[in-house]
Amino acid sequence: MYKIASKKVLNSAVVQMEIEAPLVARKAKAGQFIILRVNEDGERIPLTIAGYDREAGTVKIIFQVVGATTTLLSAKEAGDTISDFVGPLGVATETEGVKKVCIVGGGVGCAIALPVAQAFHEAGAEVTSIVGFRNKDIVILEDDFKACSDNLVVMTDDGSYARHGNVTVPLKEMLEGGEKFDKIITIGPLIMMKFVVLTAKPFGTPVVVSMNPVMVDGTGMCGGCRLTLNRNGEKITKFACVDGPDFDGYEVDFDEAMSRNRIYADFEARAREEACNLLKQG
Numbered sequence: 133m134y135k136i137a138s139k140k141v142l143n144s145a146v147v148q149m150e151i152e153a154p155l156v157a158r159k160a161k162a163g164q165f166i167i168l169r170v171n172e173d174g175e176r177i178p179l180t181i182a183g184y185d186r187e188a189g190t191v192k193i194i195f196q197v198v199g200a201t202t203t204l205l206s207a208k209e210a211g212d213t214i215s216d217f218v219g220p221l222g223v224a225t226e227t228e229g230v231k232k233v234c235i236v237g238g239g240v241g242c243a244i245a246l247p248v249a250q251a252f253h254e255a256g257a258e259v260t261s262i263v264g265f266r267n268k269d270i271v272i273l274e275d276d277f278k279a280c281s282d283n284l285v286v287m288t289d290d291g292s293y294a295r296h297g298n299v300t301v302p303l304k305e306m307l308e309g310g311e312k313f314d315k316i317i318t319i320g321p322l323i324m325m326k327f328v329v330l331t332a333k334p335f336g337t338p339v340v341v342s343m344n345p346v347m348v349d350g351t352g353m354c355g356g357c358r359l360t361l362n363r364n365g366e367k368i369t370k371f372a373c374v375d376g377p378d379f380d381g382y383e384v385d386f387d388e389a390m391s392r393n394r395i396y397a398d399f400e401a402r403a404r405e406e407a408c409n410l411l412k413q414g
Contacts, residue, residue, distance in 0.1 A: 133213040134168075137190050142272045145197050146240055147206050148182070154189030156181075156219045162251035163225030163342070163378055166191065167350045169216040170204045177201045178347045178373070180244040181220060191217070194243030194272075221350045222377050225317070225340075227255045234260045234306070234313045235281075236299050236328050238320025239270070244342060245319040246273050246280075253280040260313070261285070262302050264324070268293030299324065300331045307335045315340060318381065322390045329381040339381035343372045345393060360385040 137150040156166060165180045177199075183192035197206045208214065225248050233252050237245030242263045253259050261277045264287040271293055277284050285302045286294035295302065303316070318328040319342040332339045348354040352374040359376075361368045361383040368383075370376065 133215065134217040136208055136210050136212050136214065137188075139208070139210045142194065143270045145270070146194060146243070146272055147197065148192065148194045148243075149205075149208075150185075150190040150192050151214070151217055152189060153191045153217045153219075156191050156217065157184045157186050157189050160184040160191060160220045161224035162227075162247040164220035164222045165344075165350075165377065166193070166217055166219030167221060167347065168193075168205075168214055168218070170201055170208070171215050174204070174215065175201050176216070176348060176350070178221075178344065178350060180342075180344070180377070181247065182243045183247055183250075191219075194240065196240040218350065221373060223375070225251060225378055227251050227257065230255070230257050230314045232258045232260075232312065232314050234262065234303065234311075234316045236303060236316060236318040236320070236324075237261070237263045238299060238318075238324040239265060240272075241320030241324075241342075242273055242277070244344075245317070246276055248317055248319070248342075249277060250280045257314075258282050260306070260311075262287065262299045264289070264299040264320075265293075266290065298327075300327050303328065304331050307332065307337065313337050316381075317342070317378075322386055322393065325381065326386040326390075329384075329386075333382065340378050341381040341384055342377045343379055343384065343389065344377060345372050345389060347373050349373075360388050 135152040137152050140148040160181050165178050167176050167178050179193045182194040195202050235245050235249045259281045260283040261281040262285045265271045266289045315338050317340045318325045325341045329339050345357045347357045350373045352371045357372040359370050
């Protein structure tokens, strides 16, 4: 069992927890993820590592309450335990040799983008962060991004806070203004990452996307997280859990990935409703 060391509600739908997992904390790096189960009968879900404290032996996770498992997890409090917490899994984000990077995060994806921005900052790179949210009520981690960014731009879709618009607006402005990034890393909804790639393509700036498809085992055996890459005219199958989660954005077949993600939408909605009813019953 793994103890929840702390819990913090970041907004109405996003929760931050620190889990006591010394072995995971000892090896964790930015860009990697864990797979957890709330209880022994629960499903396995992947969550990106949002931070870690090697000395304290804790790992930070930030998640959006969208399905049955995240609903059950959000009902837990500091001092409670969860059944399984496996990791670190996946390939860490590559920071070596990058002197100037642009991190583009959207919504809860900013929780994944933050440790990546911090890793580049600690490596001595010049970090520009662009983070976007639907409105001011769901803005998260702004101060944390300020601390690790040389330049921070906050966007809201409805203009209720900071700049009005989506994340591609300032990115396009920067690229058209002559900014030269060694790499753009984007993390967030698939549709957002797709348009970040399309925005950067005319300028030839390398773009890395962080993919988070459906996973079961996290070891490449189930095939649930498979992605199609278009490389030099050839279609290649990769698995996000062992080959990723970072991929060359110009190679990812986003339309296929979005179609696959929608397959389980109805099931997830029913499962969450059942979990909510279970919690109401005590």
